[in-house]
Each structure stands twice: as C-alpha cells, then as structure tokens.
Amino acid sequence: MKTKLSALQTWVDQVASHTLPDAIHWCDGSDAEYQQMIDKMLDDGTLSKLNQHTYPNCYLHRSDPTDVARVEHRTFVCTGEKDDAGPNNNWMNPADGHAKVDALFAGTMKGRTMYVIPYCMGPIDSPFSRCGVEITDSPYVLINMKLMTRMGKKALQRIEKEESFVKGLHSTGDLSPDRRLIMHFPEELLIKSIGSGYGGNALLGKKCHALRIASFQARREGWLAEHMLIVGLESPTGETHYVACAFPSACGKTNLAMLIPPDSLPGWKVWTLGDDIAWLHLGDDGQLRAINPESGYFGVVPGTNEKTNKNAADMIKRDTIFTNVATTADNEPWWEGKTDGEPAIDWQGRPYDPANGKAAHPNSRFTVAAHNNASYSSLADAPEGVPISAIVFGGRRKELAPLVYEARSWEHGVLVGAGVASETTAANVGEVGIVRRDPMAMKPFCGYNFADYWTHWLSFADKSEHLPKIFHVNWFRQTPDGKFLWPGFGENLRVLEWIIDRCENRVGANETPIGYLPNPDDINTTDLDISADALAALTSIDRDQWRTEMESVGEYLDSYGDRLPKALKHQQERVTADLT
Numbered sequence: 265m266k267t268k269l270s271a272l273q274t275w276v277d278q279v280a281s282h283t284l285p286d287a288i289h290w291c292d293g294s295d296a297e298y299q300q301m302i303d304k305m306l307d308d309g310t311l312s313k314l315n316q317h318t319y320p321n322c323y324l325h326r327s328d329p330t331d332v333a334r335v336e337h338r339t340f341v342c343t344g345e346k347d348d349a350g351p352n353n354n355w356m357n358p359a360d361g362h363a364k365v366d367a368l369f370a371g372t373m374k375g376r377t378m379y380v381i382p383y384c385m386g387p388i389d390s391p392f393s394r395c396g397v398e399i400t401d402s403p404y405v406l407i408n409m410k411l412m413t414r415m416g417k418k419a420l421q422r423i424e425k426e427e428s429f430v431k432g433l434h435s436t437g438d439l440s441p442d443r444r445l446i447m448h449f450p451e452e453l454l455i456k457s458i459g460s461g462y463g464g465n466a467l468l469g470k471k472c473h474a475l476r477i478a479s480f481q482a483r484r485e486g487w488l489a490e491h492m493l494i495v496g497l498e499s500p501t502g503e504t505h506y507v508a509c510a511f512p513s514a515c516g517k518t519n520l521a522m523l524i525p526p527d528s529l530p531g532w533k534v535w536t537l538g539d540d541i542a543w544l545h546l547g548d549d550g551q552l553r554a555i556n557p558e559s560g561y562f563g564v565v566p567g568t569n570e571k572t573n574k575n576a577a578d579m580i581k582r583d584t585i586f587t588n589v590a591t592t593a594d595n596e597p598w599w600e601g602k603t604d605g606e607p608a609i610d611w612q613g614r615p616y617d618p619a620n621g622k623a624a625h626p627n628s629r630f631t632v633a634a635h636n637n638a639s640y641s642s643l644a645d646a647p648e649g650v651p652i653s654a655i656v657f658g659g660r661r662k663e664l665a666p667l668v669y670e671a672r673s674w675e676h677g678v679l680v681g682a683g684v685a686s687e688t689t690a691a692n693v694g695e696v697g698i699v700r701r702d703p704m705a706m707k708p709f710c711g712y713n714f715a716d717y718w719t720h721w722l723s724f725a726d727k728s729e730h731l732p733k734i735f736h737v738n739w740f741r742q743t744p745d746g747k748f749l750w751p752g753f754g755e756n757l758r759v760l761e762w763i764i765d766r767c768e769n770r771v772g773a774n775e776t777p778i779g780y781l782p783n784p785d786d787i788n789t790t791d792l793d794i795s796a797d798a799l800a801a802l803t804s805i806d807r808d809q810w811r812t813e814m815e816s817v818g819e820y821l822d823s824y825g826d827r828l829p830k831a832l833k834h835q836q837e838r839v840t841a842d843l844t
C-alpha cells in the first residue's frame with residue numbers, strides 16, 4: 265500500500281493490471297527524484313545536455329516529429345448528454361469513449377515504468393486549489409510536471425485528507441497520430457490521454473485538468489477556470505493593480521505576464537503571477553480573487569529575446585527543459601528570433617538546412633519553474649490569491665478591433681468575451697492564420713457547452729457589486745501593407761495604464777456602440793514613435809465593418825440554439841442596433 269486512500273490505491277492497481285507496466289513508481293516530488301529522472305533520460309537518449317557552461321541545468325528533448333502540438337480534432341468531452349458538451353466540443357458518449365480509449369491502453373506500459381504523480385493545482389494550502397493524480401509512462405511528463413505543478417508528498421497528503429482528486433491516465437502509447445486520443449469524462453473527474461507526449465496533451469494538470477475539467481467543476485461550485493495570465497502592475501506611486509488577461513494560445517500571454525516597462529515609463533514595476541491559467545473565486549468581500557493553479561511556464565520559445573521578453577530570455581538560461589529547439593555548434597539552444605548564435609542542428613536533429621524549413625519548430629517550448637523569473641510575484645503562493653481590477657480579452661486581429669475598449673457593463677463584457685476571434689497559431693495542429701471565433705480564448709478548453717458557460721459568467725452580475733471592469737485589447741492591428749500599427753511588447757503597458765485609470769475613474773473615454781474607447785490624447789505616447797494617423801486608427805471604429813462583425817457574432821451565438829442565454833443575445837442585438 266503506497267497510500268492510505270483506498271480509492272487511489274484501487275485505481276492505481278486497476279490501471280496497472282490493464283496497462284501491464286514492469287514497475288510502478290510513486291513520485292515524491294523531490295529534487296533528487298527530478299535529477300534521477302534527468303539522468304535516466306540522458307542515458308536512454310530521450311534528453312540531451314545543452315551547453316552546461318552557458319546553460320546550466322538546461323536540457324533538450326526532441327519529440328516525435330508528428331507530435332508537436334495539441335490535437336483539437338482528437339480531443340473529446342464525454343458527457344452523458346451530448347448537449348452538455350455543446351457544439352464547442354467533440355463529443356462521444358462515455359461508454360464508447362471508455363471502450364475506445366481503454367482498448368488502446370491495454371498492455372501499453374509493457375516494458376515501461378508507470379509513474380504515479382500526485383499534484384496540487386494552486387498553492388498547497390489554498391482553499392481555491394484542487395488536486396489530481398496523473399499516472400503516466402513518460403519520464404518527460406514527470407520532469408515537466410515537477411516544474412509546472414506542486415507535486416509529490418505534500419500533494420498526496422492533501423489528497424488523502426480531502427479524499428477527492430481528478431484522475432488523469434496518460435500513456436505515450438505508440439505515438440501514432442491515428443491512435444492518439446485526449447478524452448475527458450468531466451462527470452467522473454477523469455482524463456484519459458494516449459498517443460502523445462506533447463504538453464497540452466500529456467501534462468494533464470494543464471489544459472485537461474486546470475481548464476477542461478476545472479471549468480466543469482467551477483460551474484458546479486460557483487467559480488471560474490479561465491485561460492488567463494495574471495499580472496500585478498505597480499505604478500510609480502506604489503499602488504498595485506492585478507489584471508487577468510485571456511488571449512488564445514501563442515498570442516503573447518507569457519510576454520505580457522513578464523512585461524518590462526520601457527525606459528519612458530519610469531517607476532513602473534510588473535509582477536508575474538501566472539502566464540496561462542487563472543482560477544477566479546468571489547471572495548467574502550465580493551472581490552473576484554485569482555490564483556494561478558500552475559507553478560511553472562510552458563512557453564513558446566521562438567521570438568523570445570531581450571527585446572520581446574527579457575525576463576523570459578534570462579530565466580531560460582538555466583534550469584530549463586527545451587523541447588524541439590535547434591542547437592548551435594556550441595550546443596546552445598537556438599530558435600528563430602534569437603539574437604545571437606546560429607543554428608547548426610535543427611529541431612529534428614538534422615544538420616540545419618533552410619530547405620527543410622525553420623531551425624526550431626514554431627511551437628517549440630520551454631519548461632521552467634516560475635520562481636526562475638525575475639518578476640515573479642511572491643503572491644503567486646498566497647492562498648487567498650489576488651484581487652482582480654480588470655479582465656482583459658484579446659485576440660490576434662489584423663483588422664477591425666481597436667487597440668483597447670471597455671465594455672459598458674459586466675453583461676456587455678460577457679458579450680465582448682464571447683465575441684473574441686483570433687488568427688490560429690502553431691499551438692494546435694492545423695492551418696495557421698485563419699480567423700476563428702475563440703470565446704474567452706476558451707474554444708479548445710471549455711469542458712462544457714459554451715451556452716451554459718456564458719450563463720454561468722452572466723450569473724456573477726447578481727453575486728457581487730465589486731466585479732472587475734472588462735476590456736478588449738488588440739496588439740496586432742496592421743496597415744493594409746502588413747505593418748503593425750502598435751509596437752507591442754513592453755509598450756503595451758501604456759494601454760494597461762489607461763485600463764487602470766479607467767478602473768480608478770481617473771480618465772474619460774469616447775462612448776461608442778461597441779463600448780468606451782480611449783481619447784487618443786489619453787494614451788501615454790511619451791517617447792513613442794507613432795503617427796497621429798496610426799493612433800487615430802487604433803482608437804476608432806469602422807461602423808460598417810463592426811456591423812458586419814456584430815451580425816457574424818449574432819449568427820455564431822445563434823448556433824448555440826435554445827440554451828443560449830437571452831441576456832447575451834440581447835446585448836448583441838443592442839450593440840448591432842446602435843451601429844445602424
């Protein structure tokens with residue numbers, strides 16, 4: 265008996281008798297265990313050492329070349345009723361789902377060790393945290409889970425006390441793309457994932473638990489599990505506001521979470537609480553409070569440099585697992601957008617040849633513990649979380665969406681979130697650069713019907729009078745010839761400054777049918793090289809384009825049928841009417 269919790273022991277025994285591992289290892293989460301796993305992977309070649317002088321404790325993992333991103337088309341939510349999963353999810357009935365995936369798990373761990381990883385999403389002593397146990401046959405998953413979650417002994421103790429946990433079963437199987445399945449059984453608080461070792465498919469604490477299963481749990485329990493970064497913005501006067509921002513995968517959440525204020529905004533400090541996921545609970549005082557369930561970052565490597573994200577560039581110089589980057593002749597990691605060195609070996613281990621495409625995979629990733637980040641906020645470990653002043657939605661849009669606007673009310677803000685659209689990125693297998701609806705940046709991650717999810721969001725309006733204001737931003741507006749209108753990165757703080765001033769009622773705004781836009785003069789452009797025309801374009805709307813957009817949002821909402829909350833449709837109709 266490795267645990268006194270019989271439900272856990274029984275599940276582990278059942279999995280073992282079905283998957284037939286050679287050995288079972290219960291993870292204690294110690295540094296010694298991490299090092300032991302690294303050594304084992306170095307021995308069997310699944311990990312290699314990077315230059316230990318310039319990149320101490322950094323390692324490279326090359327995945328199977330067909331296993332480099334999430335696979336939304338192979339990801340399912342299995343609820344008893346199809347409508348509970350909704351049009352936003354692939355659905356299978358639970359009996360079929362189990363049968364299909366269990367057949368793939370039969371005997372899959374023969375010749376392998378099965379690792380049992382108890383983990384806690386969120387500070388170990390927070391009432392907002394929730395626990396899980398991942399069973400996996402992948403040492404790569406284990407070392408990533410060690411960096412990304414609070415795992416091991418303490419998590420097991422909490423699980424034994426609470427007697428409840430999310431079950432996650434994972435095997436890399438044979439890595440064949442057509443035998444890859446990422447299955448969620450929210451009613452059973454259960455995940456079964458096979459055939460992939462890639463982050464979002466395999467580190468089950470992340471998207472599978474902390475978003476898909478947690479969003480389902482959150483609805484039942486009255487909170488929100490969201491695809492949001494959490495950042496603290498300390499102004500020159502010493503006041504700190506916390507903001508939670510939802511952008512689709514690979515749209516710069518990590519960069520924003522670690523933003524370094526430009527020299528022209530002296531006195532500002534930015535504190536990182538999280539770069540990907542926020543769990544939001546109403547506190548006793550009616551404030552929405554956020555915790556980051558994770559304790560590490562699994563970030564996109566390409567594009568990371570001193571200019572785009574200095575904190576990230578610095579923190580991944582040590583103690584980091586790189587996946588699918590290139591290497592230089594000196595065995596340093598290399599990626600597109602790195603400002604020094606040049607690639608010698610590409611992400612697949614071949615001598616670099618531009619004819620084979622990029623040197624690093626566009627979705628190559630770093631995994632690193634959060635406390636490696638110089639802007640890490642110690643409040644990321646606070647059990648009570650941080651109070652959120654503003655919720656910010658955003659997407660990658662060449663056209664249409666202005667730099668920033670504020671919703672008129674919570675209910676209107678829910679419409680703004682529901683209408684989020686963005687160009688697709690390399691974080692999922694499939695075509696890149698197509699605009700698709702991605703409500704609240706949760707399209708791939710909401711574990712239940714979006715219509716019910718919007719109803720749940722709307723229900724908060726009656727629960728508190730101190731809810732955050734809701735905004736929408738777009739850093740990605742372009743001129744017709746493809747030039748970015750806004751410099752982005754550190755300069756985005758100028759937009760956040762306006763957002764905070766709005767929260768504190770310190771600045772006026774231009775009221776439009778889509779919400780409140782900044783007067784161009786109210787965006788701080790000190791030392792910024794931006795033309796008056798560009799600023800005007802960024803702070804205005806094209807009514808015709810917006811009417812078309814709102815009609816399209818209306819059609820999208822209608823596709824949710826009878827379950828769509830009337831209050832949301834009403835918001836869409838009101839904005840559309842105001843535009844005509």
Ligand code: SAT
Nearest residue numbers: 334463464471513691
């Ligand atoms: O691939 S992950 O799901 O881990 C990261 C992301 O897509 O946001």
Ligand code: MN
Nearest residue numbers: 491512513540
């Ligand atoms: Mn993400």
